[in-house]
Each structure stands twice: as structure tokens, then as C-alpha cells.
Amino acid sequence: MQVKRSFLALSILAITFPNVYAASESNTVLPSIQAQAEKNDQDQKNYAAKTASVVKTGAPLFETAQSISVVTQQQIEEKQMQSVTDALQGVAGVNSAPYGRRGWDDFIIRGQISSAQTYIDGLRTQTSTSVLRSEDIAGVQSVEVVKGPTSVGYGLALPGGLVNLTTKRPEDKTFVNSSLTYGSYALREAVIDANYAPNEDSNKGAVRLVAKASYQNDPTDYVYFKNQYVATSYNFDLGDKDELSVIASYQHRNYIRNQGIPSNYQGYSRKIFIGEPDRGYDVDVYRFGSNYTHYFNNNWKFNQNFAATRNTSWSNSVFSASGAKFPTITRQINYQDKQDSNFALDQNLQANFNLGAVNYDVMLGVDMMRERSDYYQRVDTINSLNANKLVYGVTSIKTGTPSWNLTYNQYTGLYLKNNFKFNDNWLLNLSARHDWTQVEVYNFVKNNTIKNSDNAFTGSASLMYEVNDHFAPYTTYSTSFMPVTDTGAQGELLKPEKGKQIEAGVKLQGFDGRLQGYMAYYDLVRKNVTETSTTGTYSIQTGEQTTKGFEAELSASVTPQLNISTAYSYIPTARITDSITQSDIGKRINHVPKNAASLSTQYYFDSEKMGWNIGAGVRYQGNASAQRSTYYVYIPSYTLFDVNAGYEAKHWGANLSVKNLFDKDYIQGTTPNAQLINFGNPRTFMFNLKFKY
Template structure:
């Protein structure tokens, strides 16, 4: 009944949207046409800027970032090349308000945005790739054109979401020129990496063009027996359907095999007495993940400036993980251990349709959008476990360990939602910009507990909204203020096996956007006050999940990306989060405690200089990043994490058809703790000094 009602509603809304367009078209055709003089505007456009001007995928529009009353950081392709990052977590390091890799090198993309864990908030081309968060993801970024980090609640545009923010990956699509590119890399810990990027445009047009991107990587780790293997391929094609229709399709396959870094028990600081490379797991047990994705983007341009866009994707993920987990209350040299087998199969369908138009009413410019999106995910997750003998860190012995066979949990979680959203944006007298958006969501979470032979279902509806006001003082400064809300239905069960209430969030933000140098410098300064309610955590002692209460984060952010000249690029960020604490909890002793892994201060500065204005020949670069002191605690466990500063350097040479780059990360081989496990019992060493040599080919 629930799905039938929603299907009827979806059909009705779609018909209504088309009816509005048809009626409006008939009304205009009856009016006398007024011929206006043709005005030709010429502007210098840079197809691949260093500092992003727009975030089209995540904003669902061509609105400039300078006119958007929201904190959004965009890592462009040039910035990704400068960072030489291998993962999403590495790529977003240094973004203001973001902490990444807080759980160590465990093979997943872990990150925190504005004090809230947001690792499950990953999107590709504006569509959610996974609703469940019990096994993480690591997206290949060799096929990524840019990465957009949205900070603060995003439910108005994307449905259910945690309030910290999200990370959106925009994929590489066919271009209007034929080219062949590739790279080969070798680096520390036997890194071997190769990519290719082939674009074929038979008519020197993006329409009818084909592109294929591939990547293979194999690397060991500073921890003994750890390795990461990755294989990725993504073909895409743009159909030629004429001037009024655009259709692009993309498919991808990614295979990962790895053994995760596990860290060592904190044990009152005794971990310092053991080598960084110590591994207490099983060298013969690996983790494998296969991900298949197919996506399609369709756009139709109606007469009289109406535009219909449809975005669709289906994701299939098959994971078979075999981690060795440490027990609680470990006192070195002994480490209690269990072996788990985590088998996870996910099938996810997402669809987003929207209808939009720009209206010019003289001194008022109005952008209207109405949309309907939906998602359906089926997640089959089974856990098997077996207790192992304790590991003696003073006398490491490694034997073959068989995968676990005793099932301890098996659930099939069916999550679906549908959302109707309306976005209104007014620009008045070329200075005032007013944003008003609202969204109504209907969600259903069904948990089929095969292990306990029980079934639970929970249906919810929620309205979320956002409002903003911006004033453009001139072409360089634009202060703004905004308010937004969010909600997130959970699949966790509480006492008695009853599904818990959805989490909720709200945020007030005030800031200033700025730009200069003909838009080649982009940045912002912002203050935010964010609240997350009904925070949900699993409790291993009770055996079920509890909603502990409320968390609040308040802070300041500043960010700047600039091509100061044709030869000099600079990127700088700073974040200050004085408040990141639990303000309400069922456990009185937790009130006032700081949220795990959130530093009060963090900053980064990177630069790259080309010795020639055409950016050929020699170039050099450097970067410095600072992470303030943090802590991690869970129950009686408390781990202090000291601050650290890392330095990176880079040098390269670019010719017309080839290039070479050499980079060193953590140049002074700083020893530091990157973070802990979620239960705050194990600590993970940060990555030591590493080098990477890359040869590029381009034709």
C-alpha cells in the first residue's frame, strides 16, 4: 500500500509538472511576440580553472559559487593533480572544516565534516551511492573531474542526510576534442600505479563523443602485511539527439582487494614501545569489494526556456571482508582477538527529475525549480565471528587463520524514500539574493532480521527547508546569512527491537563570499552553529542501539583558492571549532565531552609555481598542514591525540606531450597519531615520509 500510494503520487506530480509547462507555452504563443535587439556578450572563459567558479552537479544549477549562500568547497582537476591524492580521503585533506582518515588506513573513505561523521554521505554526479553505513566505501578518483564538499545540512536538496555535509564526485565525461592521456607512477612501499584516459570526438563535438578511463594500482604499507590493490574502468558516451536533447551514459566497474591497517591498543601509552609496522592480524585473510555502476543523464530544453533534467543511477556492491578485530581491555603485550567475516550485498537505485526556468522581470531575476527524486536500496549484511587466541606483541607468530563460519547477525535492510522539492531564488536590483527552498520526504525502512527471525518496519515523513539572504556589495564581496534543517531515518533497532526515531539537524550560518582577479580567486569566511538531535550509537554492552541525545558544533571557516597569475597557484584554509560537544545524553557523564577526532584548530597552505607563463617547463610546489590536538573516548576509554604539522614538496617538468613529477609527502618523517578506531581502543600511526614519481603522457 505504501509503495502504491507513492507511485500514484509520483505519477500525479510528473503529469502536473508537464501540464504546467504545456499551459505556459500555450499562453505565451497567444501573445504578440516582441522582437528585442540582439546583444552579443564576449567573455574570457577558462575551461579548466584552478579555482572553481561553479558547482553545477551538487547545486543542480549553473549558479556561481559567489552567489550561493552556502559553504561549498570544490577541488578542481588541477588541484587534484597538485595534491597527487590516491583516495577521496586524501583528496579532501586540508579542506576547511573537514577531518579525513581519522580511523587510519583501513581501506575506506572516512571523513568528518563540521564535527559530524559523514563517511556515508558520498554522492556521485549528485546521486547517493549508499544508504547503509555498516561497511564503508572507497571510490576511485582517477575517473573524477572534480570533488564538491558541501558543508551543513543538505536534506532540502538531497533528502535524508546527516547534518555535517556531503562529498559529491563529478565523473569525467566525453569532451569536444580527441585526446589520449596516460600516467605511470612508482613510489614508496612498492607503489605501482597506471592510468589511461582516452576521448574520441569524431566531429570535434561533445555530442557523439566517447570516453574511457582506466586505473590499476598496487601498494604495500608501512604496517607489515598491509596492501591495497585497485582496478577501475569507466566508459561513457554522449548521444547526438539534436539541439534540444542531451543524453549521456556512463558505466564503471571497480575491484578492490586489501588488508586493513588495524593500529595497536593504546594501553596507557604502551603502544609507543612497539614498532609502527607491527601487525596483529592474519596475512592470509583479505577484504574484497566489487562495485558496478550505471548512470544516465538526460536533459530536454523546451521552448520558452523551460528545462527538464533527469538523473538516474544503479549501483551494485558485493563485499567480502575478513578483518581481525581486537577485543576490549587489552594490556600490551597481549591483544585479544576475534576474526569476523562480513558479507555485504547492496543494490541501490536512484532517480532525480527536476523542471526549471529562469525568469527575467526587469530588476528581479527569478530561478524556479521543482523536482521529484527517489531511492530504493536493498542491503543484505551477514556477520560471522570466531574467537582467536591472543596475539603476543613481544613474540609475533603468524599462522593461517580460516574465515569465520558462525553467524552472529544477518539482516536485510530495505530503505526507500521519495522527496518533492521546490527551490526559489530571487536576485533583486543586482544586489539582493533571496533563497527559499522546501522539501517533503516520505521514507520507509524495513529490517528483516534473518538471524533472530523478526521483522520491523518504520515509515516516516518529514519537511525540511532552507532560507538565505545575500547582499552583493560589489563584484568582490557578498555577505550572507542562512538557515537550514535536515533529517536522517535510521535502520538501528533499540530495546525490544523497535526501530529508532530519525535523526534531525539544523544550522545557522553567516559568512562572506569573495572573489577577485577576474574570478580566478574564490573564497569565503563563515561562522556556523550546528545542532544534531537523536544521535544514534550502538551499545555493545546492551546489545542494541540507543539515541544518546544531542550534539552541537560551532565554528569558523576560511578558505581561498586562487590562480594569482598564470604561473602561480595558491590554496589556503583555516578552521576553528571551539565547540564540538555532547549537549544532551542519556549518560550524564557524556554531557560536555568533546566529539571524537575534532580538532579546535586546523590549517593548510599549498602553492605551485610554474617558471613559464604557458605552464610548460619546470614547476615547483610545496604545502604545509596543521592538525590541532584532538581526543577520542568511548565509555571509560580515553585517548589524547597530539597536534602535528606536516610538510610536502613537489617538483616537475611539463613538455607538450609528456611530463614528469616527483613529490615527497611528510618530508621530515613526522611521527604522529592520525586517530583511533570508533571504540577509541586502538590508535593508528599516520603515514610516514613517502615519495612518488609520475610520468604523464598526453596527445
């Protein structure tokens, strides 16, 4: 019955297809691709983004009844962001790196951990939550954050939200940009970004190369991060009705994690490393993607987005054992060998129809993904570390029981989006989706296979009213669905996670579109919450979590010389409302502060942005806590200040930035099991010299 109801809902929404098609004129011609490309390129160069590729329909953010933040390329450059984690700091509703500097892109959106919710060019990078990735920001054009359930547009998704990274693609001008960076803790970085456009003022036939090599130590002894990244992309010249862009990239990472230190750290240096200096991580990521669009003469267009990703990760890192305390720290070796292959495809038909008083946008699409994950893990107990007399080396090993699973995760989703604009003021969105999923896990150790097939209907509905060109209040309701690939204590596959959200807000716009922002209130519920058990060998579903809060965000080029961005988050309710552990009910969700705020500015002394420029920023994080079982850590509030100064010439530029100007001593977060404390970065300097031709 559920499947029938789902198809009935899709059919009802689809009834409008023949009517609007008949109303369209067969001789309607879309604007040329070149004009569209120039428009998109220009929007990418704005300080405050007017659109976001994650919307899919191409609708302006001002007319999108959902909270979406975009960190543009100009913001990334002005603030000298070194990672996706940096870019997410200061975004309303996002807590970035709650587990510290562990080498992965960790983030919480609207009180819900969303680290596995990373997309590249609109396609999911991986579904498993173990051994996550850290994308290189050198190849990123913008960082888009969607808050709330996203299943209608993106299928399998947790309800907190997602982060979509748009990659740098060929542009319509030939240029060669390069930079050298040196900073605290032996930071050394070299980047080159070269674009060749043979057709003047056109990105057809253009090719782009981005490459980066970097190395940096850490405030913690023996911890380091090495990274190499290269990507090349090409835009084919297929005429006025077709667009085709392809990109291939490779990333290699070698690093030792900052694990943190036990909570009874008083009297000990915060620089102490409790692992082994010669045991770290090696990660390789290969990716190929393509984006194709065909424009029909009858007011329709076809979009296809494809990506194939190969991810390998190997580690023999040493970690503290559960309950480790100073001075004698019990330890383990965590052997991990993970080989992932992911294929994702999204294709849709889209059209716009002008029906007099009603403007109608429709999109009908199907997307699918198949992921193969081969994951071996073994935890061995080794000799302890004496913090009073640091002597590294593995002198004894007690071999643990391995786990080795081969997981196949695949889904197919059919979605339909209907957007109506009445009398140029009212905007109604009705969207529906049905997903068919299958999870299959083969256990090499037990020599058995378990399978689970499921399907789900998700939807969203929103209503917006444009008061004028500056204010547009809206309300929306949406649901989410996420199959779980984790297995329980008995080797069984766990239930899918589900979520729902009600949101009401207002979109803001001003200064001829140079100012973009929003304010929103939301009520979000996440069910069948899945977490790793305290032993780390299996997963459990703890129950239900609820978050309610308010967000406000604004980005603006106030004048050609002054840029400002600001954000505020208030989450009074972030609690566990149902749990298998009765004592957890009513407790606050880990690492979620009630208040968070940020403000950053950049001022150019010349209206053409040449010559000197200065900038400053401040970021406040309210107090939070982390607890698991009998472990509890209080995380005090903190305020950080950043400053920068630079000089821009025609063919070169220089910038000096200081982060955590007053050398604030603060706790950034804890490990997921709430046993180890991670301290934030002390004051750091970074000098960047760039060349432009």
C-alpha cells in the same frame, strides 16, 4: 497536521508559478547546448571553480548562500592526490581519515561524522553505515564538499554535510593520456584516459574511457591495497535541445586494513600487524548512470539523473577484541558478507524569468531512492597474538552468534527551490521539501520483520547582498532529516536523526573570477545521534551534539604562473549536549580539533605552464581526543610539509613529490571505539611519468 502544514508550505511557495509563467515570452530560446557544454568544460579546467554541479541550479558559487568547496581537476593533478581522502585534506571544516588508513573514505564535516554522505554525480551511493566504500579518484573530475544540512536538495542527509564526486565525462577534443607512478612502499600504478570526439569542438557523440590498476603496501606489516577500476562514458548526439550522457563503471578492491595498535604501544614497533596476513577484504562495485536534459522553447528545461549501483563486500578479517592490550592481544574474526543494490532517480523542471527589477529562478523536482541491503555478520573469538613473539595463524575458534538482516530503505521527496535576485544586488532563496520514507528489516535469525514509515518537512531560507563583484555577505537557516536503518538492543528501528543550522558568512571573488573563497560562522545541532554500541552487535541513540565554528577558504590563480589555495577552520564548540550517559554530557566530540589550517602553492616558470614547475604545501591539525566508555586517547597536534617538482613538455611530463618531508611522527586518529591508535604516514616519495597525445 504535519503533512498538511508541509503541503501548505509547498503550495505557498508554488503560488508564484502561474504569475512568472505568464510573464515569460513563448519565443524565448535558450543558448545552444554546445555553448553550455563548452562553458562547463572550461570551468572544469579552472584552478578555482566558479560553479559546482552539486548546486543543481547552475548558479555561480559566488551567488550561492552556502559554504561549498570544490577540489578541481587541476588541484588533484598538481598535488598528486591518490584518493578521495587525499583530496579532502586541507578542505576547510573537514577532518579526513580520522580512523586511519582502513581502506574506506572516512571524513568528518563541521564536527559531524559524514562518511556515509558520499554522492556520485549528485546521487547517493548508499545509506547504510557498515562496510563503506572508497571511490577511485582516477575516474573523478572534481570533489565537491557541501557544509551544513543538505536535505532540501538531496533528501536524506546528516547535518554535517556531504561529499559529491563528479565523474569524468566525454570532452570536445580527442586525446589519449596515460601515466605510470612508482613510490614508497612498493606503490605501482598505471592509468589511461582516452577520449574520442568525432565532431570537432563538440562533445556530442564523444566517448571516453578511464582505466586504472594500482598496488601499494603500507607502513604496517602485511597491510596492502590492490585496486582495479574501469569506466566508459558516451554523449549521445540528439540535436540542439537534448543532452544525454551515460556512464558505466566497475571497481574491484582487495586489501587488508591497517587496524592500528593498542594504546599501550610504548616499547613496541608501530609496524606491528595484529590481524592475520591472509584475511582481508574483497569489494566489487558496478555502477550505471545517465544524465538527461531537455530544453523547452518557453524558458523551461527538464533534468533527469539516474544511477543503479551494485556493491558486494566480503571479509573474514581478524581484529583485536575489546580492551586488547600489549603484549597479549586478544582477537576476533569478523565475518562480513554484504550485498547492496541501490537505485536512485532525481528529476526536476527548472526555469529562469526576467521580471524587470527581479530575476527569478525556480526549480520543482521529485527524487527517489530504493536500496536493498543483505548483510550477514558473525564475530568469532580466536587465539590471542603474543606481540613479543609474533606467530600468526588461527589455532582456536569460539563461534559467535550471527546477525543476518535484509534491509529495504526507500524514500520519495518533493522539493521546490525559489531564487529571487532584486536590483542585481539582493538574492533571496526560499526552498522547501517533503520526504516520505520507509524502512523494512527482515531478520533471518529471528525470522521476523520490522517496519517503520515516516515523513518530514525540511527547508532552507537565505538572504545575500552583493556589495560588488568581490564581496557578498549572506545568512542562511536550514534543517535536515535522516531515517535510521540501524536497529537497537531489542531489534527495534531507531528514530530518524534530525539537524538544524544557522550560518552567516561572506563570499569572495577576484582576479576576474580566478579567485574564489568564503568566510563563514555556523551554529549546528544534531539530534538523535546514532552510534554502534560497544559490543558492535546493535546501535544506540546517544542524544544531541552541537558544533559552532568559523571557516575561511581561498583558491586562486594569482597569475598564469602561480596557484594558491588556503583554508582555516576554528571549532571552539564541539560538544555532547544531551546523552543517555550523563557523564558524557559536556565532553568534546571525538576527533574534532579546535584549529586546522592548510596552505599549498604551485609555481610554473613559464606562463604557458610548460617546462619546470615547483610546489609546496603545509598542513596543521590541532590537538584532539577520542573517548568511548572508559577508553580515552589524546591526539597531539601536528604540522606536515609537502614539496613537489615537475617538468611539462608537449607530449610528456614528469613529477616527483615528497609528502611529510620532515618525516613527522604523528597520530592520525583512532578506531571508532577509541581503543586502537592509528599513526600517520611517514615520509613518502612518489614519481609520476605521464604521456599526452
